[in-house]
Amino acid sequence: MYQRLMEHLTTAVLLLDGELRLRWMNPAAEALLALSRARVTGLALPGLVGGEEEIGEVLAKARDEFHPFTQREARLMRPTGEPLTVDYTVTPLAPDELLLEMEPRDRLLRISREEALQTRQETIKVLARGLAHEVKNPLGGIRGAAQLLERDLDDPQLAEFTRIIVEEVDRLRDLVDAMLGPNRMQHREALNIHRVLERVRSLIAVEHPEVAIRRDYDPSLPDLTGDESQMIQAILNVARNAVEAMTEAQTPAPALALRTRARRQFTLGAERHRLVCEVSIVDNGPGIPEALQETLFYPMVSGRAEGSGLGLSIAQSILHQHQGLIECDSEPGHTEFRLLIPLEASHD
Structure with a gap:
């Protein structure tokens, strides 16, 4: 018994x-x-x-x-x-x-980690939008004042200074807009994740022909619901980040792997999904410093000298719009970003 x-x-x-x-x-x-x-x-x-x-x-x-x-x-x-x-x-x-x-304990640890990640991301989003509002208002005033001043200046050399002010204000405005990322999905439609990955692969291949790109797709994956242009942007941001890290570190024989898998009865945050699409982007670069791994998806945080620190933050924001998230495991010679997206229809 x-x-x-x-x-x-x-x-x-x-x-x-x-x-x-x-x-x-x-x-x-x-x-x-x-x-x-x-x-x-x-x-x-x-x-x-x-x-x-x-x-x-x-x-x-x-x-x-x-x-x-x-x-x-x-x-x-x-x-x-x-x-x-x-x-x-x-x-x-x-x-x-x-x-x-x-x-x-793996499932409980994953839930705890993902809930903490989602909470931090929501907090960052609220702070960033408040900061953007406070910054964009005076920027508009500075731009308008520079344009009015330019009309009253007779000296072309002085007018050049006002044009520099306008251009720099526009650059700051674009930076703030990029930091905020998309606020919502613009188009909700059925999209094929492999078509998205092929678009990203072709762009990376043109920009970085020295990088070997390997594909490992699961052809049985169904379409997911979302915004195709935003999904391309999210995956492209992650892939470009990986390739640029390898380039900056002068990685010998740089290689990138694009892999898709289906995960059944998979938990994202506290919610269990019947079917989840997992997109893995793996590189053989130098890895991410341990000190940066906890803040990797924060805006303005970058491990590269030339990095803006916005690409991964925007990618994570796009995945949140699709009820998904991005995870990362990294060690020297192997860095893997996993984009996890529910395959069932999502609702706002």
Whole structure:
């Protein structure tokens, strides 16, 4: 009866012997660890599951001291090589028997991280719009005064100064408009994400022929709903940012990969979606400094000397308009931006 109950638990439960060999595990454990009970029964668990923290040491300590131990947010590695974050508790039942319980934390950590990202992005948007209002009003006054002054000046050299004032005011106004990004989707229509990616690929190929571009598309992806021109802009901003980082760092054999995948029953923020389109943009550049990774999508933040710090902020704003978001993982030689967009029809 107890075994039947454990088979229906959503918590992963494993039973080990004194040599840390697997005696039994429930279906939740099979799904979590990507293991088949029939194939791994009798094998030592530490040889199947690796990670930054040696699970075998914790299991052996619990067995030797006959005392339960709990590890929080332990980073493990499935036999397939996929990372896994779990809370686990090991409880000695007898000198030669251990009970191991595992709770996955990846989904909860993702929800927490994405909610924090969305909250920060909304706060930045409110502050930026307030700042834009305060800046654009005096800019309009300065521009008008310079134009009136130019009419009354007889000296062409002095008129040149007023034209410089007008041009610089216009540049500042355009900068403020770019910082704000799009306020809403202009056109809501069915769009093919691969057509968008091909447009971006062709633009990058013309601008940077030295970059090798690899495509890895999932042809089964359905159309999503959104604004095609805005989506092109968002993906182009991310791709250009990657290519310019590689160019500035003089990366040997610079390469860019464009990949699409479908993610089923995927959580974005606190909302679970039936189907999500994942667009990955991967480069082999120098990576993003760790100090910049938390503020990467803030306006005016850039890791490049010539960067404006607006491209990624605008891209994130566009994804929010499509109820999606952008994630990033980076280390030297491998930076991956993932654009996640719900495929079901969205509503404002």
